[in-house]
Amino acid sequence: MTNELIFICGFIVFIMLMLAIDLGIFTRSNKPVGIKQAAIMSGVWVALALGFYLLIYNYGHLLHxxxxxxxxxxxxxxxxxxxxxxxxxxxxSLALYRKNLALEFITGYVVEYALSVDNIFVMVLIFSAFSVEPKYYHKVLVWGIIGAVIMRFIFIFVGAALIDNFHWVLHIFGAFLVYTGVMMFVNRNQEEHIDPQNHKVVKFASRYFGVHPKFEGSKFFIKQNGKKLMTPLFLVLLIIEFTDVIFAVDSIPAIFSVTKDPYLVFFSNIFAILGLRSMFFLLVNIIEKFHYLKVGLSALLVFIGLKMLGGHYAEQWGFTTMHSLIVIVGILTVSVAASLAFPKAKTVQKHH
Structure with missing residues (x-):
C-alpha cells in the first residue's frame, strides 16, 4: 500500500468520522443552527485546516x-x-519542498474558501425559493457535502490526469477562469432568481421518479401506497449537489493554478467544503452586506486565470506561491473592507 493511498484513505475516514459525528449530534434535534454554534463550527474547521498545514509543513515528504x-x-x-x-x-532541499507543499495547500484552501462564498449566495436563494424551514438546513447541507466530497474526488483526479498528459489544458482552464471572472463582474448587479417549478433538476426528477407534493418534516423519502416517493427536501438536496458541480468547474481549475499536486488540490478543496456549511450559517443573515464581494471574487478569478495563462512569464519574473497568496488575501480583504466602509444604500419607498 503506497503512502499516497494511506494518506488519502486516512483523510477520507477522518472526514466521514467528523461528518458522522456532526450528523448524529446536530441533526437529531432539527433545530436551526445559531450564530454562536456556527462560529464554533467554523473555528473548528479552520483550526483543523491549519493543523493539516502544520502536518504537511513537518511531514509533507511522507505523502509521496x-x-x-x-x-x-x-x-x-x-x-x-x-x-x-x-x-x-x-x-x-527536503525542508524547502515541505515548506512549499504547505504553502500551496494553504493558498489553495484560501482560494476555495473564498470562492465558496459565492456558493452561499445561491444556497440562500435555493432554500428561500423552496420555502425550506431553517431547522432543516443543516441536514441538507451535511448530506450535500458528503456528495460533494465524492464528486470533487473524481473531478480532481480526472483533471490531474488531463494536465499530466495534456499540459496545454492549463491554458484552457486559464482562459475559462478569466471569462468567468469577467462575466461575474458584468452580471454582479443582476437579481438572481430560482423558479422551483421549472428548475431542470425538478423537471428531471418529476419525469423519471415519484415526487411527493409537500414536505414531510426532515424526511428525504416517504412511502405512499407501497411506493417510495422523494420529498421536496430531497429535491433541494439534489439542486444543491447540481449547483456544486457547476461551482466545481470554476474552483478546481483555480486551485490547479496554485498547485499541480492532485493530493494537495483534493485536501485543500475538501477542507474548504467542510467549512462551507458552518460559514453558511455564519453568513446567511448578513451575506447581502458584503455587496462588493462579487467584485472581489471576479478579480480573484481573473487574476488566477491570467496567472495560468502567463505561468512561464510569472516564473521568469520570480512570482512565487507566496506572492499569489498575498494578492489573493489582499483582493478579499479590500472587497470585504469596501463592503463595510461603503454600505449599500437602502431603497426608501415614498408614500403619497
Missing amino acids: NVDSFAVLQQKNLDNFHKLKLNPVDFEG
Whole structure:
C-alpha cells in the first residue's frame, strides 16, 4: 500500500468520522443552527485546516514517500514545483519542498474558501425559493457535502490526469477562469432568481421518479401506497449537489493554478467544503452586506486565470506561491473592507 493511498484513505475516514459525528449530534434535534454554534463550527474547521498545514509543513515528504534526492527531484518535476534544489544538501532541499507543499495547500484552501462564498449566495436563494424551514438546513447541507466530497474526488483526479498528459489544458482552464471572472463582474448587479417549478433538476426528477407534493418534516423519502416517493427536501438536496458541480468547474481549475499536486488540490478543496456549511450559517443573515464581494471574487478569478495563462512569464519574473497568496488575501480583504466602509444604500419607498 503506497503512502499516497494511506494518506488519502486516512483523510477520507477522518472526514466521514467528523461528518458522522456532526450528523448524529446536530441533526437529531432539527433545530436551526445559531450564530454562536456556527462560529464554533467554523473555528473548528479552520483550526483543523491549519493543523493539516502544520502536518504537511513537518511531514509533507511522507505523502509521496520522498526518501532520496532522486525521488525529490522527480516530484519537483512531476508537480511543476520549480524549486531550486541543492543535490549536496538533501535535508535542506527536503525542508524547502515541505515548506512549499504547505504553502500551496494553504493558498489553495484560501482560494476555495473564498470562492465558496459565492456558493452561499445561491444556497440562500435555493432554500428561500423552496420555502425550506431553517431547522432543516443543516441536514441538507451535511448530506450535500458528503456528495460533494465524492464528486470533487473524481473531478480532481480526472483533471490531474488531463494536465499530466495534456499540459496545454492549463491554458484552457486559464482562459475559462478569466471569462468567468469577467462575466461575474458584468452580471454582479443582476437579481438572481430560482423558479422551483421549472428548475431542470425538478423537471428531471418529476419525469423519471415519484415526487411527493409537500414536505414531510426532515424526511428525504416517504412511502405512499407501497411506493417510495422523494420529498421536496430531497429535491433541494439534489439542486444543491447540481449547483456544486457547476461551482466545481470554476474552483478546481483555480486551485490547479496554485498547485499541480492532485493530493494537495483534493485536501485543500475538501477542507474548504467542510467549512462551507458552518460559514453558511455564519453568513446567511448578513451575506447581502458584503455587496462588493462579487467584485472581489471576479478579480480573484481573473487574476488566477491570467496567472495560468502567463505561468512561464510569472516564473521568469520570480512570482512565487507566496506572492499569489498575498494578492489573493489582499483582493478579499479590500472587497470585504469596501463592503463595510461603503454600505449599500437602502431603497426608501415614498408614500403619497
